[in-house]
Amino acid sequence: MKVLRTPEEQFADLPEFPFAPNYATVTAADGTDLRVHYLDEGPRDAAPVLLMHGEPSWSFLYRRVIPVLVAAGHRVIAPDLVGFGRSDKPADVADYSYAAHVAWMSELVFDVLDLREATFFGQDWGGLIGLRLVAAQPERFARVVIGNTGLPTGDGHLTDAFFAWQQFAAETPSLPIGQIIDFGTVTDLSAEVIAAYDAPFPDDDHKAGARIFPKLVPSTPDDPEHDANVAAWNVLEHYEKPFLCAFSDGDPITGGGDAEFLRRVPGAQGQDHVTIEGGGHFLQEDRGPELGRVIAGFITATR
Secondary structure, eight states: OOEEOOOGGGGTTOTTOOOOOEEEEEEOTTSOEEEEEEEEESOTTSOEEEEEOOTTOOGGGGTTTHHHHHHTTOEEEEEOOTTSTTSOEESSGGGOOHHHHHHHHHIIIIIISOOOSEEEEEOTHHHHHHHHHHHHOGGGEEEEEEOSOOOOOSSSOOOHHHHHHHHHHHHOSSOOHHHHHHHTOSSOOOHHHHHHHHTTOSSGGGGHHHHHGGGGSOOSTTOTTHHHHHHHHHHHTTOOSOEEEEEESOOTTTTTTHHHHHHHOGGGTTOOOEEETTOOSOHHHHHHHHHHHHHHHHHHHTO
16 A cells, blocks of 8 residues: 655644644554544543544644633544545555545544543544444443534435535546635635645645545445445434534535434434534534534533
């Protein structure tokens, strides 16, 4: 496996991002070591809040969520998925799979960091991967919050907006990462923020993970991860710990996706679910402090 590593100078002078990097090593199926970056803020003896990003962002997305949670006394961990942010980037699209992402994050979260009594929040692919972690070891999680995400098995129909995005990611000659984030927000992002989302990708060779991710979403019943996601749903259908949906009101890709969780997850019953107004697909960018307050309030209410 050929692995690329974004030079550290790419991450100089990021706006609103005073957080120190942390690194761990996970192992790919072929034995290749991969360096994974994660943020680790707040008191180390506090129960952790695990924040997972999706496509094509990185932990920079949580820069306005983290301070709110730290101020509330929580330890906050936000990893960069392999292929994104400061994490290593396998150079071949064939090196990426849904199962590989789950394995890499499982090794980080369970084996390296040994997180327990955790609160999980995931958006976009952060939910697709993180909910598999919750289903694999539910005893490690005290509660779950999700926003603008899902757990598709391939049995249902994904939105037309998603298929348009999937086609664009596969066919566009150059994947403009920062502009994609800007397009997925209600807010008009500054040039400095757009540049920060571009920072992990100094050239197209570093974008293999970002380019292939949309194709890895299960969209047909014969998808290789169909059975694994069905098994994860079987766990979630018996998950009685607190489960909150905090979707935004302006996401054409996942709009209405909370309904399945509200219907099928026992822990979602009777919760004060939230619709975050004025947020696009990347609600952390549009309404970061508000999302932080929602997560912190849910922790307080369900202790």
